[in-house]
Amino acid sequence: MVSGAMQYKKKAQPVMDKQIAYIEEGEGDPIVLLHGNPTSSYLWRNVIPELAGLGRVIAPDLIGQGDSEKLPASEGSERYSFEVVYHYLDGLLDAIGANQNVTLVVHDWGSALGFYWAQQHQAVVRGIAYMEGIVCPLSWDDWPESARGIFKGFRSDKGEELILQRNMFIEGVLPSSVIRDLTEEEMGHYRAGTEQPDDRQPTLNWPRQIPLGGEPAHMVELVDSYGQWMAGNAIPKLFINAEPGSILTGKPRDLCRTWLNQTEVTVAGSHFIQEDSPVEIGRAIAQWRSTI
Secondary structure: OOOOOOOOOOEEEEEOOEEEEEEEEOOOOEEEEEOOOOOOHHHHOOOHHHHOOOOEEEEEOOOOOOOOOOOOHHHOOOOOOHHHHHHHHHHHHHHOOOOOOEEEEEEEHHHHHHHHHHHHOHHHEEEEEEEEEOOOOEOOOOOOHHHHHHHHHHOOOOHHHHHHHOOHHHHHHHHHOOOOOOOHHHHHHHHOOOOOHHHHHHHHHOHHHOOEOOEOHHHHHHHHHHHHHHHHOOOOEEEEEEEEOOOOOHHHHHHHOOOOOEEEEEEEEOOOHHHOOHHHHHHHHHHHHOOO
16 A cells, blocks of 8 residues: 655755755665655655665655755756765765665666766675666657657756746656556645745756757766666666556666666556555565575
């Protein structure tokens, strides 16, 4: 059963003069759950119970999202770059000592951040579980046909109106990428912290950084690099395939299925699959982790 209740209290850790919020449950080796856009650690609320007793479960809110502090508008419209968000995440994991025998559980932009973090910290990674992630640079033909128009809009000069003024990523993309209907309670949690246009800047910066159609070039290079590394390393991997899925289907899915030392399971879901199959996801992670 999917519950809308948020049963976990968050902690806060200063990182580079900003407060980063995170959930922490249990003891032992770290199991780090990384969300993407436009969500927060709330996305993992029904997955975490299935991981009880397996280790120290940590679910951060990325800088500017959830209950983490926001960057000031004075830092510019591109202030939530991949590199900036990564440095806050890396700083958090270091500050709280989540940097040995780490199991990463990643989704959406959390996958890009997690894959890149693992590439930079190879000796401390115990395993990587991923779902609906960014595994390689994409062409527009790889992107879901139903979403091409709106994402081209986000990446154009219409993006400010669509996201900063109308909050379209939360009000449109999020609920349309879940099979079931999200409740008002759940939508309220996702809307929290995005009341003002400036609050929504991360949800605009993220779609503009997807390595789509060869742009932006630096993200194409970064994702291609970690993708090639993921394909060839021997770190245990769990690919949680979604049916029908959204962004990790077709050619990208065929590609990641060639990665070494990988287990695959399939659950029901579109993109935000933690809202459709959280128990199945959690149990699959628990079973896989017991083998690595």
